[in-house]
Structure formats: structure tokens, C-alpha cells
Amino acid sequence: MGWQIAAASAVVVVLAGLTTLALSPLLGRGRPEHGGGPDRDDEILRSTLLVAGVIGVAIAGVAGFLIARRAVAPLGEALARQRRFVADAGHELRTPLTVMHTRAQLIARRMEPQDPALPAMRQLLDDSRVLGEIVDELLASAVLTADPGRGEPIEVRALLDEIARSMAVLAQAREVQISVAGPPGVWVTGSRVALRRALAALVDNALGHTPPGGWVQLAVDVRGEHVVLAVTDSGEGLAGLDPAELTRRFARGPRAADGPGGRRFGLGLALVQEVASAHGGTLTLGPAPTGGARAELVLPIRS
Structure with a gap:
């Protein structure tokens, strides 16, 4: 790309020079004679250089646009290939995962309640279900990235209620109260599984x-x-950490999460940010008014 810019700059300089030589007689010919001399020659030269400069800037702008467009084209093609790969891989994985999950269900149904292998089989069912959801999420993400308007309508208050119910057992085990607030009837467009x-x-x-x-x-x-x-907590907060730094993959605070303090996100927050971007939204992380932390997923409202 560097040589292209250098070549374009050289072409602009040459064209500006040629334009100066070509316009000098024309500018001088159209003016009434008030006597020759250095002042008149300087005026003609300034006018010629001004016109040449305008033309040179215009040519440079057009050349820069064309070069930038050509440089960005491979990136767009690479992103398109990546989306196609994710979609193709998702479609190829969906069928064998469905077959595996169905077979595991049949085996579990035929096992006796006292069979010691039944808990492991139930865990296998859960794992295969999670794998299927991941594949569905990959497919939805590829579709949303290519065309954000192709998502399904999602009523967000109902989604938050569902998440709170599923996380209630974990909250009780940690003696933490979990609640949901906000009006119903608010909709967004996207992937329910991914959100x-x-x-x-x-x-x-x-x-x-x-x-x-x-x-x-x-x-x-x-x-x-x-x-x-928004997800707000009354915990330890960010302890002076940079929210933008925490969105990196495997980012963590100064101490591990299982230590005396410090937040650790691993891949979690980076993946949440990718989900937000796929839905045309943003993720912000900052301190909560109560002293804890607050994460906000901002998405376009469904019209």
C-alpha cells in the first residue's frame, strides 16, 4: 500500500506541474495589458499555482479514495469468508450433535433408576444439549453479523426473568439476593440464545x-x-481497573477471582462484547452507584 501512495503522490506532483505550464499562457492572455514586469509575472504565477493546487488536491482525494477502497476490499472478503465458514461448520455440526443427543436420550430412558451410570448419562445429555446451543449461537451470530435485521423478536423483560430463575439456585447457594426490575413489553431484535x-x-x-x-x-x-x-451488583466493584482493559480476552484483575478479591473475566466479557456488536449494540462496564459494578448491554429497540 505504501508504494501505491508514493506513486499516487508522484503523479499528483507531475500533473500539478504540467497544469501550471499549460495554464500560464492562458491566464496571461486573458488579462488586459497594464505593462509588463515582475509584478505581473508574479500575479500570473500565483493564479496558476492556485488553480494547479486545487486540481492537485482533487486528484489526490480521488486517488486516496480509490487506494483506500482497494486496500479495504481484502478485509471485507476475509470477513465474508469467515462468516461462510462459521455458517457451514454450524450446519455440518448440527446434524451429528442432534443424532448424538437423541441416542443419549434413548439410552437414558432404557436405564434402570438404580443404574450407577445414570448420573453420568444425564450429564452427557446436558453436555450434548449445551453443544447444540453453542452451534445454534454460532449460526445466529453469523446471520446477525451479515444482516442484523434477520434476528427474531425478543421481549427482554421475559428474558431477564428467565435468567433470574435459572440463576436462583446459584444465588441461594452463595446467599445473594437476585431480582429483576423494569417494564415489560420492551422488544429487541436478535438471537435469544446468544443474548x-x-x-x-x-x-x-x-x-x-x-x-x-x-x-x-x-x-x-x-x-x-x-x-x-443492566446487571448491577453490590460486590467489590472494579477496584480501580480500566473497564476497556477488562474486555480483552483472558483479562483479569490484579488478583484471581478465587483469591481475596479482584475481578476475573477470562473469555466471558470479550464474548459478551462480541454478542453486543453482532446485535448492533455496545457493552459498557463501570462502577455502580452503590459501590459495586454495573454492566450495561445497550441494544437498538425493535421498532
């Missing part, structure tokens, strides 16, 4: 960093043309 996973990851992290007796709240709010899905 559920993203919000569940935020809730799981909030529960892991909230001490016994604390609380975690899921809330929905409407701000203009956007819906804000």
Missing part, C-alpha cells in the same frame, strides 16, 4: 464477586431508540 448466554455470563460474574448478604439486580430501561439491559 441469554451473554447476560447469564454477566450475572454469573456478578454473583461470583458479591459477598453473602449482597444482591444482584437485572434491569431493563429504555433510552430513546435504545434498550439498556
Whole structure:
């Protein structure tokens, strides 16, 4: 790309020079004679250089646009190939995973309740179901990235209620209160599976960093043309950490999550950010008014 810019710059300089030589007689010919001399020659030269400069800037702008367009084209092709690969891989994996899950179900049904292998078989069923959901999420993500408008309508308050119910057992085990706030009837467009996973990851992290007796709240709010899905906790907060730094993969605080303090996100927050981007939204992380942490998933509202 460097040589292309250098070549374009050289062409602009040459064209500007040629334009100066070509326009000098024309500019001088159209003016009435008031006597020759250095002043008149300087005026003609300034006018000629001004015209040549304008033409040179225009040519440079066009050349820069064409070069930039050519440089970005391979990136767009690479992203398109990546989306096709994800979609093709998802389609290829979906059928064998469905067959495996069905076979595991049949085996589990034929096993006696007292069979010692039954718990392992039930765990296999859960694992195969999770793999199927991951494949569905990959397919949905590929579709949403290519065309964000192809998602399904999602009522976000119902989604938050569902997540709170599924995480209630974990919250009780950690002696943390979990609640949901916000109006019903607010809709977004996207992948329900992907959004559920993203919000569940935020809730799981909030529960892991909230001490016994604390609380975690899921809330929905409407701000203009956007819906804000917030997860707020009364835990240790960010302890001066940079929120932007925590969105990197495998980012962690100064201490591990299972130590005396410090937040650790691993892949979780980076994946949540990718889900937000696929839905045309953003993820923000900051301190909560109560001293804990607050994560906000901001998505376009469904019109």
C-alpha cells in the first residue's frame, strides 16, 4: 500500500506541474495589458499555482479514495469468508450433535433408576444439549453479523426473568439476593440464545464477586431508540481497573477471582462484547452507584 501512495503522490506532483505550464499562457492572455514586469509575472504565477493546487488536491482525494477502497476490499472478503465458514461448520455440526443427543436420550430412558451410570448419562445429555446451543449461537451470530435485521423478536423483560430463575439456585447457594426490575413489553431484535448466554455470563460474574448478604439486580430501561439491559451488583466493584482493559480476552484483575478479591473475566466479557456488536449494540462496564459494578448491554429497540 505504501508504494501505491508514493506513486499516487508522484503523479499528483507531475500533473500539478504540467497544469501550471499549460495554464500560464492562458491566464496571461486573458488579462488586459497594464505593462509588463515582475509584478505581473508574479500575479500570473500565483493564479496558476492556485488553480494547479486545487486540481492537485482533487486528484489526490480521488486517488486516496480509490487506494483506500482497494486496500479495504481484502478485509471485507476475509470477513465474508469467515462468516461462510462459521455458517457451514454450524450446519455440518448440527446434524451429528442432534443424532448424538437423541441416542443419549434413548439410552437414558432404557436405564434402570438404580443404574450407577445414570448420573453420568444425564450429564452427557446436558453436555450434548449445551453443544447444540453453542452451534445454534454460532449460526445466529453469523446471520446477525451479515444482516442484523434477520434476528427474531425478543421481549427482554421475559428474558431477564428467565435468567433470574435459572440463576436462583446459584444465588441461594452463595446467599445473594437476585431480582429483576423494569417494564415489560420492551422488544429487541436478535438471537435469544446468544443474548441469554451473554447476560447469564454477566450475572454469573456478578454473583461470583458479591459477598453473602449482597444482591444482584437485572434491569431493563429504555433510552430513546435504545434498550439498556443492566446487571448491577453490590460486590467489590472494579477496584480501580480500566473497564476497556477488562474486555480483552483472558483479562483479569490484579488478583484471581478465587483469591481475596479482584475481578476475573477470562473469555466471558470479550464474548459478551462480541454478542453486543453482532446485535448492533455496545457493552459498557463501570462502577455502580452503590459501590459495586454495573454492566450495561445497550441494544437498538425493535421498532
